[in-house]
Amino acid sequence: MPRFRIALLLLISIIAILHSCSPIKGLKKSPSPEEISINLPLLENAYSTALYKTSISIGKHYHTGIFLFKKNLEEDATNIVFLSEFGLNLLEMKYKNDNIELINSQEFLKNKIFISNLKSCILPLLINRNSERTNKLYTDNNDSIKVIKIRHNSNRYYYFCNENNFVNKIVNQRVLKGDITIKLNYDLNKVPQNMVFINDRVKLELEMDLIKLN
């Protein structure tokens, strides 16, 4: 069999697999995604500092501490710091120009897979739904399920909204790296009270509970 045919068959198979795994399987594309207003970016509304109590389990490693998100208006950025319970800085990142940059990290956290997953967990909480990005809306027949799909670099983010258009689940579809699923719960605030991030492929489970908003 000629090589291009094998390549074509492989490509078709991959597309078929990806399609069958799609989080929006069974939903129909809506012609007017702009009609839905959702609370994006999730961690940018109505606060200047947000503190989340955090536990991270990845493989055999376990870390606990506090995640701090601080808006940096001067730089149009968000500073992100992971602190140990005793107050020491364990990891520092910055969200700017639609990307998360690692500023500093303790040696024991400098693991490529861990850092990459952490960035992929946090990025969908901070990205905007701007017009430059492809925004697509998918709904079921009753409009009870609404999903906004946003493309960002090679990733696809699926934001599942509840009846109040609050995002209660995000699927970050990452080719060959394992999808990250984020479940979000709200209390009285517009920002999530509890978030659970899971990537089964690398046995990552990260949980954040809101402590304080300023």
Place this chain on the structure above:
Amino acid sequence: MRKLIFAFTLIFLLISKHSTSQSFTQVEDIKALEILLLETSKKTNSIISDFIQEKHLDFIDEKITSKGKFWLRDENSLRWEYTEPFSHIIIIHDGKFITKDDSGKFTSYDISSNQVFKEVNNLIVSSARGDLMADGKFEVTAFESQNTYLLKLIPKDPQVKQVISETELYFDKKSLTVSKVIMIENEKDYTVISFVNREINAQIPDSTFVTN
């Protein structure tokens, strides 16, 4: 006028900073102080104390404050319990690091599996006990004021130094117990832990270091 106010403020700040540093003078006989602190530490079997922890970060104006209580027994048993702004318990006991959150979920892992983490925890425990000076892992300079001894410790281990560049321990001269610890990570980020309502050598049952 604004420039004048700014200049006065600057002078005032410089004077107050200078006078603070002036109130401490270097301890000449550091060996004698080391023996004194070590003797007190040897007589200390347990400490129970409330604590106030303040985290200062370069990029935020307000400090992050948390409060709680700790129990320290012998060298290896610590319960560090946060009550504000959230409930969280850390227990270091029998080589294990255990955490328990307000929902009752607890996790346990071997503290020796991470060398740096082990060193940082030793630093916290030894800071509370006040016997850091003797373990040879730090370059120590000592200062004193009327009521306080101040030890400045710089870690010799480069990996630990990356986590904490300097630790300042403040000892009450009367009781020779630690009243305040400042862990400095870099020029602008540091953590202050103040100990209040201390009880020395009180009975602490085993159950304090167990989570069920």
